[in-house]
Amino acid sequence: MTSSRGIGEPGTGRARRTSDSASGSGRTAHELCPEEEGTMPDSEREAELLDAERRLQAAQRAGDVAALDGLLDERLIAFGPDGNRFTKQDDLAAHRDRTSVVDELVEEELDLIVEGATGVTFFLGRVTGTFGGAPVTARLRYTRTWTYGEHGWRIVAAHISPA
Template sequence: MSNQDHTESLRDAERRLQAAQLASDVDALTELIDDEAWFTGPDGGLYSKQDDLSAHQTGHQVLSRVEEEELRVLATEHIGVTWFLGTLEGAVGGRPMSARMRYTRTWTRSDRMGWKIIAAHAMFLTNEPSSTSDDTNGH
């Protein structure tokens, strides 16, 4: 399999992940996330695979929209990285949420298991320029 083939198979895995997040498809998420995976959330907290699955199982996180603006993919035979830029809408903890986000996901691949996320980082994006004020609250 060429690197181009690995890139396309990883792109497909990333899009399956997006669909699984939107549907809260815990079975698909279980398949796509490595048991040892850790995520850095936009709040800076570290979350395990079980934390992510639980958020979907309990309805703590429900997405109604995942709209990809850009997807960059880098893949070799066993390691890949995806950079997702897009808009997510839904509810977290029962509170409405709409955000433009960037996700960086590191994937591992084996012939037996396919692509699985091993690490990820998410951040909120704003269209506002960075503030240069001396506000002590950081706003």
């Protein structure tokens, strides 16, 4: 269901494109009504998820291990572009030890979906840095699955692939 306009069907309120590759503009959002009385409308959760994604990107660029620790769930399972599996502790250690250093992270496109307490972000962008001690410059696609709980949005699963 991916289209140049974003994920999902127009008017469903289940997807939000926050930038486009050409200009960084093109914001679209769909209004939602709460599906159950007493729950947060998905549009509010979408805004909070977008904020969490932005904080994640800032933490990656800064190598901020404390901020990353707050955004990654203890159960995190992620797969890098090389197919290797890693955990929250692996990721934190790589940032702490500076074997993972993000020098540049340029977002070209970001889509997101929220359904209740689950969210998914789809990032496309250019990354320059050092990973596993080797210099890397790549255009990558990150798919992150987030859960919403008492500590806000946290990533439980991620997949990174070349774009």
